[in-house]
Amino acid sequence: MKKLIYYLFAGLLLWGCEDFLETQPLTDKTSSNFPQTAADAEQMMAGIYTIMNNLQHQVDRSPFFIWEVASDDKLGGGGMNDIQAQSYETFQFSDNEMLLHSWSVLYQGVHRANFAIENMPLLADEVVSPEKKDQFTGEAMFLRAWYYYQLNTVFNEVPLKITTENVNLPAATADEIYGQIALDLKNAIGLLPDVPYTETQQGRITKWAAQALMARIFLYYTGFYQQSAIALPDGGSVSKQDVITWLEDCYANSGHELVDDFHELWPYTNRLTIGDYQYIQDYMTETGKTLKFASDDGARNPESVFVLQFSNFANWDIRRGYSNTYQLFYALRGLQNLENTYPFAGGWGQGNSIPTSLVEQWQEDEPNDVRLWASVMDIEEEVIPLGYQRGAWDFVLESNYWGKKYNGVTARDTDGSLKNDYGVLMHGTSDNNQLSHTDDLVFIRFADVLLMLSELKEDASYMNEVRARAELDPVSYSLENIQKERRYELAFEGLRWNDMRRWGAAFAKQALESQVGVAVYNFGVEDVHDALHPDGYSARYDATMGFFPIPQSQIDLSEGLLEQNAGYSQSGEGLYRGWSN
DSSP, X not given: OOHHHHHHHHHHHHHOSTTTTTSOOTTOOOTTTOSOSHHHHHHHHHHHHHHHHHGGGGGGGSHHHHHHHHSTTOEEESOTTOHHHHHGGGTOBSSTTTTHHHHHHHHHHXXXXXXXXXXXXXXXXXXXXXXXXXXXXXXXXXXXXHHHHHHHXXXXXXXXOOSSOOOOOOOOOHHHHHHXXXXXXXXXXXXXXOSOGGGSOTTSOOHHHHHHHHHHHHHHHHHHTTOSSEEOTTSOEEOHHHHHHHHHHHHHHSOOOOOSSGGGGSGGGSTTTGGGOHHHHHHHHHHOOOOOOTTGGGOOOTTEEEEEOOOSOOOSSGGGGGSOTHHHHTSEETOOOGGGTTTBOEEOOEEEEOOHHHHHHHHHHOTTOTHHHHHEEEHHHHTGGGTOOTTTTTOOSBOSEEXXXXXXXXXXOTTSOEESSTHHHHTOOOSOTTTOOOOOXXXXXXXXXXXXXXXXXXXXXXXXXXHHHTTOOOOOOOHHHHHHHHHHHSTTSSOHHHHHHHTXXXXXXXXHHTTTTOEEEETTEEEEOOOSSTTHHHHHHHHXXXXXXXXXXXXXXXXXXXXXXXXXXXXXXXXXXXXXX
């Protein structure tokens, strides 16, 4: 398995206590005697990384999950009581503390990053080399930027804490937040090793990831907030040309590249499953190709620029976040017989129901795009013939289309029995549908780098590299073409929502309204979808600008420094009371 995971587990043991810096943990490590050794430095860094796994303790309240359901790519789904998943569709909340987990865990990550940034220079050079200290500091700055990006895109203006000092701060402006994010990423680019990704440790942040994330935050900030550059707190700035230069460096020197075939990005092509998956067998017969999962047996996917990794030692305690729980929540609902959904696993059926409007638009725009059925499962074609039953566990907002990318994937043992995940056989995970998933959650892949370069440079050549892999004809550059290409190449990867927002309120509202009237099944019965808030999608977007409520407990603790976000400030405003359609 992936080496860094073991470092992360060591860090988890150290940092698991909420009040690490204020209490005396069993390890006897406190802020007065930690870090002192090279191992301490590794553990300190591991504690920052583990935050990404800890967010998964409540997947349906995590930023990635929110980004997916809030967009026009997904419906909330689930059962009558899965009100968190459904509430994101129209920017509502189920209770005042609905997003406390994400708020708290992300700020834990910020604090850990601050601690590392402050303490790394204090380590003697003979304990940790200057080069390694630079690398660790760059990683910490990247992760602080990543955590603040998530805080801002979910909660809007939030306190900006860049030291470990325990102070009560008001919300910073978006300009201040993105200025600090951009400064952190600029520093990370300069501090992280300037070597191809193949010469770095798998799972660690690289210079190339920092360059790519800089492009993402630049496009979001300048689009959503209508700015031309990012002003830095040190008096400098990040311009469009700066970002282009960094991305061109990533393109030319990172060593990252597109995998040969789009299907090879996704776990249903793993060596234990591919031989029994009829869709892939038919595709290989038609094309004459032989496919191989890019991450088989822990191989390093050349297209993965920034990912969250998982391991084979997840359990029910603090290590639960070491199984990819998105693959459980996004799995077909009902835990039906695995033969009825093969090769896809069963699970909670939340946040992975795809509006028919997306499929219809995709077929109209790109009728020969192999990425459609590589990304989308046609329920009637693929699993109804196997015995899959609609409406399991009071399933609502069930579309005829389901996302493949992050649905868990099963495999047969030598005796013919099906395991809950192919990782049981390949990686030795527990044969438990809630703990067995080890596939990376990909935050940035190289195809996104190419598409961002196209958009920033207004140059179709990079976009056409992505299209060529999908065996599509080249197109000229236009914003409309890049918008379509990003949607189809990067569907269901957590990007569509903030793309919609940065392209303007009119674009976002038109996209959201496309979900009204799509065909769904509620409790297994055909129905038509409508917005889950009586005011509708557009009115709720206008009221909230796509942000979600700050946990009330954090507003109370701020002693008047924080205010509730627009659209949630009045009593009961935006409250989702549960399924009633």
